[in-house]
Amino acid sequence: MSSTPVIDVERLNVRYGDFHAVKDLSFQVRRGELYALLGTNGAGKTSTLETVEGHRPATSGTVRVFGRDPRDRGSVRPRTGIMLQESGFSPDLTVRESIRLVGGLTRRTDRVERLLGVVGLEHKADTRVSRLSGGEKRRLDFATAVYGTPELIFLDEPTTGLDIQSRDDLWDAVDRLREDGSTVVLTTHYLEEAQQRADRIGLMHQGVFHREGTVSELTRTLPATIRFSLPLSAPEPPPPAVGEGEGRFLIETPGLQKDLHVLLDWARDHAVELRDLQAGPTRLDDVFRAIGEE
Ligand SMILES: Nc1ncnc2c1ncn2[C@@H]1O[C@H](COP(=O)(O)OP(=O)(O)OP(=O)(O)O)[C@@H](O)[C@H]1O
DSSP states (O other): OOSSOSEEEEEEEEEETTEEEEEEEEEEEOTTOEEEEEESTTSSHHHHHHHHTTSSOOSEEEEEETTBOTTOHHHHGGGEEEEOSSOOOOTTSBHHHHHHHHHHHHTOOOOHHHHHHHTTOGGGTTSBGGGSOHHHHHHHHHHHHTTTOOSEEEEESTTTTOOHHHHHHHHHHHHHHHHTTOEEEEEOSOHHHHHHHOSEEEEEETTEEEEEEOHHHHHTTSOEEEEEEOOTTSOOOOTTOEEEETTEEEEEESOHHHHHHHHHHHHHHTTOOOEEEEEEOOOHHHHHHHHTTO
């Protein structure tokens, strides 16, 4: 990985009149990374991304993409692919024409047939955009964003509206782009996708980073959990298990393996059946839920 960041944001502020949407935000995205910008509703993700994509001027602060001002479209746009939340295709164009048109605007080269294959739209090549389903439109969005394997790809909620198979196909395509060296910036409300794929995550809340780092850096600040139920006739389980009512118990622990051992030994010694046993490390969902509590 080169040490020069692909994206360099320094003390970015975005204001809408009196409303301060993004507050002194700084982050970098390194070459080859998959960086996920996540956050609560209204956190400022879109405002930040629109600035980085060159669609919106910063109120203050500096944003550099490939070392340039992203509004310098002539130098930045040909190296960038953008999949927005809502596509702007002309409904009268066919799928093939849409890919060709958007591809041409980027001044990159690619084969339309190859892209149709990547997104599984070969059989819809001559269908008008107005006749596509929501999921098919989303796949067309992706095809145009990755036309010519751009160095930097923005994926804004890329899998919303896609069925499981199409999601898996899209992520396989992203994996191949990354093998070819592309850098990816992702926003999504599907946290498990970010948890599985992101090298680093910027978790926004009310215009600032609540946390930033790798998944393990984000999740290790919260304890792992063990959940189980006991029949009403069972004895009290050992601490640190806490009753949650109706025979359900919760253990929050920084030492998952040790406390699980203690619990299983206790259950065996007392000949008790642990029902609905679930044990696992902290997930990104838990970090999200904790935002409001801190
Ligand atoms: N054009 C605008 N004028 C005034 N306020 C705006 C404008 N655009 C966004 N905002 C406000 O700025 C805040 C951040 O909005 P933004 O769209 O960046 O958030 P987000 O993190 O993308 O949210 P979501 O996950 O809900 O899409 C919100 O409170 C929003 O209401």
